[in-house]
């Protein structure tokens with residue numbers, strides 16, 4: 001299967017419109033990049049796109065009602081939906097420190113959900 | 123009460139100014155913050171992307187803020203929370219209110235303005251229709267979602283493609299809302315490329331450039347909006363009108379520095395930035411009053427806010443120690459393509475290795491040169507592949523240039539085609 005993907009390089013403000021041709025899961029051609037960073041970006045973005053996800057969770061017994069969290073490492077883009085669904089059911093209790101692991105190895109990504117805010121116990 | 127330095131606002135600008143002033147040996151500092159926590163707008167910016175310059179790592183807003191809050195605690199710098207500053211006088215008296223002290227009247231030797239900015243309200247846009255529930259500014263929506271944990275709508279149209287609007291498009295989508303489109307009246311987005319890709323493209327949210335909202339429908343609650351294409355003069359084209367159902371219209375149409383206090387105090391403002399006019403010491407038209415961060419001009423990167431504020435804190439400390447360097451300043455003017463500069467006057471200062479001029483351009487330019495003239499002499503000339511209004515630019519002027527050109531009366535920053 002041959003497929004052409006269009007993406008915007010975000011490695012600098014120029015935002016080159018890259019064209020990547022993929023055949024059977026392999027990149028066969030990258031066009032329209034103006035520098036090597038664009039080529040590297042296209043490779044990563046097409047073969048294994050990853051994102052850091054941030055969200056909030058309700059906290060019981062804290063000085064604020066919600067705590068913000070993030071994935072400790074970027075996770076595969078395809079797993080974002082699953083991760084968000086898992087987060088919906090988490091219930092946590094104060095106190096919480098920045099960096100506390102709230103859920104380890106979420107969706108088998110090797111990345112943990114960690115707190116990004118300090119919540120004191122009331 | 124008497125204080126050496128009073129800092130108004132406990133966001134990243136205020137905190138960084140406090141730390142820098144303390145490093146200069148001034149310890150009698152008081153930070154006044156109207157919210158019940160330090161950290162400013164960063165507390166609601168739970169996304170990551172902060173701190174790459176200052177800490178060389180990618181942090182979320184609350185994490186970035188906490189680094190400075192910890193530093194403030196470690197240095198034992200005093201802060202009063204839940205305290206609203208209502209007045210500053212020309213002789214540096216600061217009047218504030220809070221529940222425990224009532225009215226505070228503080229005589230300062232130096233004041234640092236760090237009140238941040240606020241969002242441009244709907245009134246500034248004049249969209250016809252009733253005033254139904256469901257019209258929010260993107261920052262207000264961000265506060266609802268990230269601080270209070272409450273989703274303000276399910277079917278959303280966003281007007282304006284500033285970074286906050288883009289960030290909120292992703293945020294609302296992840297929380298299960300349906301963001302139908304982002305309309306931008308200009309032919310380009312003012313937001314960062316990275317945000318367009320990671321907040322819109324990732325989730326298949328369309329960005330409609332040269333489009334605006336011409337009408338809001340619904341009496342009690344928003345039921346839909348009319349969206350239209352605009353012509354080259356930004357006037358909506360009636361035949362292109364289209365009805366889009368939604369329960370929420372989110373506005374991300376720009377930020378304005380929060381300068382009611384400065385205006386009342388008689389601080390001269392720059393009509394372009396709506397922030398104070400400052401010299402290269404970040405001192406305003408009132409001696410001893412300094413400004414930094416978003417109250418001075420709207421920044422896109424908090425790292426630059428921290429950097430700028432550290433300078434303001436240092437110069438405020440110098441002022442307290444009577445170490446001001448006087449002398450007539452050199453006026454900085456905007457040439458072709460440059461919308462504004464900060465500062466607008468430079469006091470040649472041989473203690474500082476370089477003097478930074480930050481500026482924004484007025485349009486998108488490809489392969490143009492940024493030039494700096496000292497009088498008639500072009501001292502700096504550098505080609506940039508792209509310049510956009512959404513990204514703040516800066517040039518660093520080494521102190522030798524001032525030493526070598528002591529008679530310079532004006533400095534001009536401009537764009538040149540070659």
Ligand SMILES: Cc1cc2nc3c(=O)[nH]c(=O)nc-3n(C[C@H](O)[C@H](O)[C@H](O)COP(=O)(O)OP(=O)(O)OC[C@H]3O[C@@H](n4cnc5c(N)ncnc54)[C@H](O)[C@@H]3O)c2cc1C
Pocket residue numbers: 130131132133134135136154155156157161162163164167169170171172173205206207208236237238239261264285286380383414415416417421422423424425427
């Ligand atoms: C919604 C949003 C998203 C952003 N996203 C990013 C991003 O992704 N990456 C990035 O690097 N930067 C981002 N920024 C920019 C960065 O966060 C800001 O530039 C930075 O927070 C500005 O710092 P500040 O201290 O000047 O203002 P603020 O953080 O706004 O702090 C000002 C403080 O002053 C207080 N105050 C105001 N008036 C008074 C008064 N009269 N009395 C007492 N206190 C007062 C306010 O309560 C507030 O706490 C974003 C900004 C916004 C608004």
Ligand code: SF4
Pocket residue numbers: 009010011012013014015016033034035036037038039
């Ligand atoms: S390809 Fe190179 S020049 Fe083009 S946007 Fe990417 S980094 Fe910038």
